[in-house]
Amino acid sequence: MDELLQHGLNALLLGGTYALLGIGLTLIFGIMKVVNFTHGELYAFGAYMMYALVTLLGVNFFVALPLAIALGVALGALLELVLLRRLRGADIDTTMLVMIGAWIALQNAEQLAWTGVAKSVSTPFPAAPLVIGPVSMAWNRVFVLIVALALIAVTYFLIDRTKLGRAMRATFQDRDTAALMGVRIGNIHTATFALGSGLAAAAGALLGPVFVAYPSMGDLAATKAFAIVILGGLGSIPGATLGGFVLALVEELGAGYVSSGYRDAMGFLLIIVILLFRPTGLFARKERIG
Amino acid sequence: MSEKAKPLVTAAWLLFLVSIPLWLDNAYLLHVLIVTGIFIIAAMSLNLLLGYAGQLSLGHVAFFGIGAYASALVSLGFKVTLWPQWALTVEPKPVWLAMLTGMLAAGASGWFIGRIAFKVRGAYFVIVSISFAEVVRLVAVNWVELTQGPMALNNIPPVEAFGFVFYRKPANYWLVLGIAIASYVLIRRLVHSRAGRAMVALAENEALATSVGIDVTRYLVLAAVVSATMAGTAGALYAHYVRIVDPDVFLFIYTVTMVIMVITGGKGTLAGPVVGGLIFGLLPEGLRAAAIAPEAQWIVYGALMVLVVYFLPQGIVPALKKVRG
Amino acid sequence: MIPILQVRNLSVRFGGLTAIADMTMDVREGEVLSLIGPNGAGKTTAFNAITGYLAPTSGGIAFRGKSLKGMRTDAIALLGLVRTFQKTSVFGGRSALDNVLIGLHLRARQTPLAILLGFPYVEREERELIEEARKILGFVGLGKREKEQASALPYGDQRLLEVAIALAAQPKLLMLDEPVSGMNPSETAGFMAKLAEIRKLGITVLLVEHDMKMVMGVSDRVVCLSQGRIIADGTPAEIQRDPEVIRAYLGERFRRVVGGNA
Numbered sequence: 119m120d121e122l123l124q125h126g127l128n129a130l131l132l133g134g135t136y137a138l139l140g141i142g143l144t145l146i147f148g149i150m151k152v153v154n155f156t157h158g159e160l161y162a163f164g165a166y167m168m169y170a171l172v173t174l175l176g177v178n179f180f181v182a183l184p185l186a187i188a189l190g191v192a193l194g195a196l197l198e199l200v201l202l203r204r205l206r207g208a209d210i211d212t213t214m215l216v217m218i219g220a221w222i223a224l225q226n227a228e229q230l231a232w233t234g235v236a237k238s239v240s241t242p243f244p245a246a247p248l249v250i251g252p253v254s255m256a257w258n259r260v261f262v263l264i265v266a267l268a269l270i271a272v273t274y275f276l277i278d279r280t281k282l283g284r285a286m287r288a289t290f291q292d293r294d295t296a297a298l299m300g301v302r303i304g305n306i307h308t309a310t311f312a313l314g315s316g317l318a319a320a321a322g323a324l325l326g327p328v329f330v331a332y333p334s335m336g337d338l339a340a341t342k343a344f345a346i347v348i349l350g351g352l353g354s355i356p357g358a359t360l361g362g363f364v365l366a367l368v369e370e371l372g373a374g375y376v377s378s379g380y381r382d383a384m385g386f387l388l389i390i391v392i393l394l395f396r397p398t399g400l401f402a403r404k405e406r407i408g
Numbered sequence: 409m410s411e412k413a414k415p416l417v418t419a420a421w422l423l424f425l426v427s428i429p430l431w432l433d434n435a436y437l438l439h440v441l442i443v444t445g446i447f448i449i450a451a452m453s454l455n456l457l458l459g460y461a462g463q464l465s466l467g468h469v470a471f472f473g474i475g476a477y478a479s480a481l482v483s484l485g486f487k488v489t490l491w492p493q494w495a496l497t498v499e500p501k502p503v504w505l506a507m508l509t510g511m512l513a514a515g516a517s518g519w520f521i522g523r524i525a526f527k528v529r530g531a532y533f534v535i536v537s538i539s540f541a542e543v544v545r546l547v548a549v550n551w552v553e554l555t556q557g558p559m560a561l562n563n564i565p566p567v568e569a570f571g572f573v574f575y576r577k578p579a580n581y582w583l584v585l586g587i588a589i590a591s592y593v594l595i596r597r598l599v600h601s602r603a604g605r606a607m608v609a610l611a612e613n614e615a616l617a618t619s620v621g622i623d624v625t626r627y628l629v630l631a632a633v634v635s636a637t638m639a640g641t642a643g644a645l646y647a648h649y650v651r652i653v654d655p656d657v658f659l660f661i662y663t664v665t666m667v668i669m670v671i672t673g674g675k676g677t678l679a680g681p682v683v684g685g686l687i688f689g690l691l692p693e694g695l696r697a698a699a700i701a702p703e704a705q706w707i708v709y710g711a712l713m714v715l716v717v718y719f720l721p722q723g724i725v726p727a728l729k730k731v732r733g
Numbered sequence: 734m735i736p737i738l739q740v741r742n743l744s745v746r747f748g749g750l751t752a753i754a755d756m757t758m759d760v761r762e763g764e765v766l767s768l769i770g771p772n773g774a775g776k777t778t779a780f781n782a783i784t785g786y787l788a789p790t791s792g793g794i795a796f797r798g799k800s801l802k803g804m805r806t807d808a809i810a811l812l813g814l815v816r817t818f819q820k821t822s823v824f825g826g827r828s829a830l831d832n833v834l835i836g837l838h839l840r841a842r843q844t845p846l847a848i849l850l851g852f853p854y855v856e857r858e859e860r861e862l863i864e865e866a867r868k869i870l871g872f873v874g875l876g877k878r879e880k881e882q883a884s885a886l887p888y889g890d891q892r893l894l895e896v897a898i899a900l901a902a903q904p905k906l907l908m909l910d911e912p913v914s915g916m917n918p919s920e921t922a923g924f925m926a927k928l929a930e931i932r933k934l935g936i937t938v939l940l941v942e943h944d945m946k947m948v949m950g951v952s953d954r955v956v957c958l959s960q961g962r963i964i965a966d967g968t969p970a971e972i973q974r975d976p977e978v979i980r981a982y983l984g985e986r987f988r989r990v991v992g993g994n995a
Contacts, residue, residue, distance in 0.1 A: 153531055204718060210531060211464060215671055215717050218664060223710030226703040337660065341542060344535045352531075383546040386539035393528045393536050594849055601848040601855060602841040602862075609835045612824045619784065619818075620902040621810035621839040630845055 120252035125374050129367040131259040134266025135321040137362025140346030141355055142317030145310055148353030149290045153214035155221040157318050157343050158336025164190050164319030165326025169237045179242050183323055190319020195312035229333040239327040262324045269320055286310055338382055345385040429578035438577045444689025445584040446642050449591050451669040451681035453638035456595055459675030461631035462611025463525050467537030468639055469663040470544045471514045475640025476647040476657055479510030480564045488554045503568045507644040514640020515633050522632030526625045545658030560654035567648045580649045591638055596678055607631050672716045674723025683725055735798055737762040737906050737937050743792035745782050752778040754961040760939050767940045767948045770958035771982055776941040777819050780910055784816045785809045813905035817895045825884030829875055829894055832883050833866040836901030873897045889920040908939045913947055925951050
């Protein structure tokens with residue numbers, strides 16, 4: 119029972135960042151319909167930026183975090199402007215192929231820049247875990263969960279309550295009407311992609327210090343992000359949030375009770391199993407954002 | 409080019425290709441050509457599924473790897489404990505039988521994917537196909553009893569047929585060339601037939617295709633099975649040529665390589681994967697000779713792919729055809 | 734002789750919306766029957782339900798006495814029921830000839846194994862199919878355009894190509910969804926003549942159309958649908974005078990002006 123509790127807690131702590139990854143991708147893949155292969159690279163970028171800022175430049179950890187996220191948003195916007203603008207209206211395969219090209223270029227650029235040696239980021243948290251009764255949790259993971267939840271809340275607020283969010287929803291539900299009402303479609307696309315990428319970078323910036331940063335870390339993250347999006351239904355932010363925690367739980371239980379080697383396979387297996395029985399995902403809804 | 413000249417030009421090309429081991433002294437280059445040839449077979453098979461049948465299948469390396477592993481395992485013999493007390497033992501079998509098993513195993517997984525493709529559409533299918541390949545890779549890594557995991561399957565016997573052992577490079581080159589030509593012919597027959605037209609119709613306008621009696625499942629599965637079997641054949645060839653197989657054979661990057669070959673060459677054309685395969689099989693060597701780091705190479709490929717999609721969206725072969733015609 | 738198509742109490746409901754309510758009608762073999770009605774009356778929905786693109790909520794459909802319940806579209810086409818689509822539907826990236834060749838799918842006998850192994854009959858059959866495709870293209874008047882890409886054809890020709898593709902599938906009952914919409918008067922007249930020739934081939938035709946001149950000119954019988962229900966069924970002349978039909982199309986005010994209190 120204690121073991122189960124510990125697994126549950128681990129899943130909770132990890133699930134927050136998974137949710138960030140998933141929400142970011144559901145915005146891009148679910149709503150913009152871009153098969154975003156660069157999502158994992160933004161995750162790695164976030165982690166590497168933390169390394170660069172904290173370890174190389176000595177920036178304060180709590181200052182570096184929002185900075186790394188901001189840089190992720192900027193990179194996302196840049197990608198959209200440079201690569202995707204031209205392809206507005208192209209079919210999904212074409213954009214997918216461009217994203218694959220971008221992914222290859224980005225990952226290898228990261229490899230060239232940082233070499234393949236894993237980089238660790240020191241955190242200001244005590245190394246000894248916080249122990250509450252039968253369970254223990256590392257301080258940095260608790261911090262990660264808190265920030266992740268905060269970011270999720272911010273995203274909800276952004277999409278639901280702000281003018282930008284309304285414009286996003288309008289654009290992707292009925293583009294022509296949105297354009298007629300004065301929404302700058304091009305900017306909304308950039309903003310949405312930047313937001314989604316920023317969330318991925320945030321997940322990387324949060325988890326990089328917990329684990330380590332290495333060039334291909336994005337690949338696994340990307341796959342999990344896709345699994346979460348499918349779990350939660352394309353375009354559903356609540357679905358992605360829930361999906362993030364569910365995937366973390368499935369991984370934890372699988373690693374704990376089946377085999378740790380297959381931990382990462384859980385996400386993939388989940389995808390296959392779900393899509394076999396519910397080809398549109400678990401929580402697929404007709405509405406898009408929100 | 410006139411219609412009469414075409415068969416002559418083709419014959420000339422074939423003669424040229426067949427002659428290469430006779431005058432090419434460089435064993436390393438011959439090795440590159442062999443591996444490129446194997447990749448071209450895989451690319452042609454992907455082209456059938458992706459280019460003609462329009463299925464965004466990005467797990468193609470799974471078929472390749474399953475063919476490689478199945479063939480290697482059957483030729484080496486293996487023993488696995490499936491349940492406590494019950495072990496499955498397979499004695500080493502002749503290579504030709506092993507390769508056939510590899511092809512069948514790949515074809516069976518193709519059947520599985522084909523049925524899923526029917527249920528799960530579009531962007532979802534992309535993800536399912538990638539996931540499938542990753543699961544297979546993780547099984548290869550973790551089921552050590554069967555696959556030796558990361559320690560790889562070693563000493564895989566070379567191809568042996570009619571008493572002749574395909575041990576040296578020239579023999580393997582001709583073997584790969586022969587199978588590549590046979591694969592090309594098979595795809596061409598399929599494409600210029602009712603079955604090929606059905607696949608293309610489904611990719612272009614499924615509602616219209618069904619209205620004239622085309623059975624969606626049947627032709628998606630057919631495309632997937634033929635495609636997978638061919639990729640599995642390429643995998644088996646690889647296993648018995650390189651004679652070492654490890655789980656890295658399932659890496660997503662190899663699917664990406666095949667996709668790049670098909671897309672830049674020209675998806676949905678017969679020559680496309682061949683042209684793409686030659687370019688991306690031989691380009692690394694050219695770049696390596698220019699002493700460019702492998703990462704930089706990949707950046708070049710990535711950029712190249714993006715550029716091709718922007719400026720030559722149909723690929724190189726159709727663009728060339730337009731220039732000529 | 735039983736009717737070639739029997740629709741009995743067909744209902745199609747989407748959530749709370751009733752698209753078709755209790756539709757019962759027959760199509761007699763050899764006739765040309767037109768289905769008319771204002772926009773949104775449910776005509777295309779009826780087509781979709783009959784040909785298996787939509788599952789009916791209730792009711793039955795029988796083609797030549799055989800129930801179509803639960804059948805897939807391609808199986809229905811195999812029985813001899815072929816439909817065209819309201820929005821122009823061709824295989825845009827292929828040539829006109831290829832389009833018709835695809836339509837000839839059911840006529841070909843090649844099996845995948847024979848194709849892969851290169852049996853000689855495959856090539857022979859391909860030649861025969863190309864001959865047949867050329868004939869059909871000629872029949873609809875597109876003989877000279879066989880090599881052109883379908884999406885590059887002018888609108889009217891694309892609609893003719895659609896009919897050619899459907900004809901290639903050897904229909905016994907051909908269902909045309911607004912075949913002349915968007916055509917100019919001369920193209921429409923040409924199409925009406927083609928329709929007469931199609932009849933002579935023994936093909937029964939069920940037509941959805943808005944162009945009243947065409948409907949009255951080609952049809953043996955007309956059925957009028959309004960808000961998912963059949964409100965009239967008779968000869969063109971009868972339909973033209975039917976007050977319910979006039980009301981459905983023109984609205985309540987006009988009934989009082991035009992139909993009096995008939």
